[in-house]
Amino acid sequence: MSTALPLADRKPLDVAVIGAGQAGLALGHHLARRGADFLLLDAGPEVGHSWRSRWDSLRLFSPAEYDSLPGLPFPAPAGTHPTKDEVADYLAAYATHFRLPVRLDSPVLRLHRDTDGSFTATTPTGMVRARQVVVATGPFQTPHVPALVGRLHPLVPQLHSAGYRNPTQLPGGGRVLVVGAANSGLQIAAELAATRPVTVAVGTRPTELPQRIAGRDLFFWLTTSGFFTVPAHTRIARRLRARGDLVIGTRSRDLRRRGIDFRRRLTDLAGRTAHFADGSTVDVDAVVWATGYRPDHSWLHVPGVVVDGSVRHTAGVTDVPGLYFLGLPWQTCRGSALLGFVGADADALSLRMAADAHRSWQRAGFRRGPATPAFLPR
Incomplete structure (x- = not known):
């Protein structure tokens, strides 16, 4: 209209x-x-x-x-x-x-x-x-991408989750690095893992909850408990905010069983090599930045x-x-x-x-x- x-x-x-x-x-x-x-x-x-x-x-x-x-x-x-x-x-x-x-x-x-x-x-x-x-x-x-993006080899495809549509946008078979383990990052990683190896870089690990609990959808329990209506100025609300967003329905332990490789926080990129906070490295063929918005x-x-x-x-x-x-x-x-x-x-x-x-x-x-x-x- x-x-x-x-x-x-x-x-x-x-x-x-x-x-x-x-x-x-x-x-x-x-x-x-x-x-x-x-x-x-x-x-x-x-x-x-x-x-x-x-x-x-x-x-x-x-x-x-x-x-x-x-x-x-x-x-x-x-x-x-x-x-x-x-x-x-x-x-x-x-x-x-x-x-x-x-x-x-x-x-x-x-x-x-x-x-x-x-x-x-x-x-x-x-x-x-x-x-x-x-x-x-x-x-x-505004999609947020860390400054170290400039250290990635120019021939390595990269996109933010805001621009991701489906796996065909990325080269087939090559390893994809997904940076971020909130809802978007884990959902995209799960989809990509069906056709190629995937590594997920985890900065802050959010709380993960299943979609269903005791035969009812999670939203039934969250709504019944008043989770969504806790006033923002209260102490419990401040604690909930400090924990960050919930990851719902996609469990990192299930993704590990499917072969997805989880690493610590991404600290550097050098050409095609990603460096992580635990000192490990991995070579990647594409990067998806699931790093949120500003x-x-x-x-x-x-x-x-x-x-x-x-x-x-x-x-x-x-x-x-x-x-x-x-x-x-x-x-x-x-x-x-x-x-x-x-x-x-x-x-x-x-x-x-x-x-x-x-x-x-x-x-x-x-x-x-x-x-x-x-x-x-x-």
């Missing part, structure tokens, strides 16, 4: 949402219900593009009954694990079902705050002004929001009036960045935004009447 961009000199929108992924769409649902004049700006050519462009065999860890956004159940049988294309299809259908105003092919190149307190977003297709802005670009922004807020020209590379916020609310974030990992709880759980944060944030807009309206000296924006709480 696409909508024409407002001109920069027209009356500002109530809200501009940067990103039309799961977080932005969930917020859009709540904004529409509250009558806001809003627009979702997305860099992709279609809703769901970021999911559709991931590796071919990717499936969600969470069963379909845990993958719904507000107001529209995920269209798959309970207990099944949707593919990445099914997720992309669902997000596109969600935008269409609720007639959400999405502007595609519109990455925000610059966001700044105007002298009147509103915001202007600059995109390749025009400028958008809004009284409030929500950054919903998600945790997967946030990119270089386009955000609003002082005081990003400090030392991290967003300064409380439950998505920044110190800059009218500027918010949604879909950040641990924004309010463990589920904040997950497809089936971001809706709760979206609802809470939309209520907070309406209350903030109401206070701004009152401070400006306005009173309720026929011209009162529908977005404001009644």
Whole structure:
């Protein structure tokens, strides 16, 4: 779905949402219900593009009954694990079902705050002004590759997990080094091991859990125990964050039985030779960097929001009036960045935004009447 961009000199929108992924769409649902004049700006050519462009065999860890956004159940049988294309299809259908105003092919190149307190977003297709802005670009922004990548022989193929689609991208038969042992790294290593030797370099070893426990899917137990809703400010949440992400369904011990070679942290590359923290080496024919992502807020020209590379916020609310974030990992709880759980944060944030807009309206000296924006709480 696409909508024409407002001109920069027209009356500002109530809200501009940067990103039309799961977080932005969930917020859009709540904004529409509250009558806001809003627009979702997305860099992709279609809703769901970021999911559709991931590796071919990717499936969600969470069963379909845990993958719904507000107001529209995920269209798959309970207990099944949707593919990445099914997720992309669902997000596109969600935008269409609720007639959400999405502007595609519109990455925000610059966001700044105007002298009147509103915001202007600059995109390749025009400028958008809004009284409030929500950054919903998600945790997967810029693929991270260690600096030692430059020491790899130029004829050795390499790619980040963000660019991996299937084993045909890499030379057949040669040894592949997968750097990283979180979910992406182990899943890719398992797929590659069917056709070639694989070595996995393990930096920090995450906690590994099976997909099913005592005959029930792991997500049943995690949801029942309140794992996904532990408030981010609590002591137990801080302990969970320190342990890193869970690896679900792919066990390193099972991969060892299949012949995958596990090594300690990668410390150096010299031509085709990889060096590891335990002093061992191995010659490789290709490298897959499953080394995660880093946030990119270089386009955000609003002082005081990003400090030392991290967003300064409380439950998505920044110190800059009218500027918010949604879909950040641990924004309010463990589920904040997950497809089936971001809706709760979206609802809470939309209520907070309406209350903030109401206070701004009152401070400006306005009173309720026929011209009162529908977005404001009644």
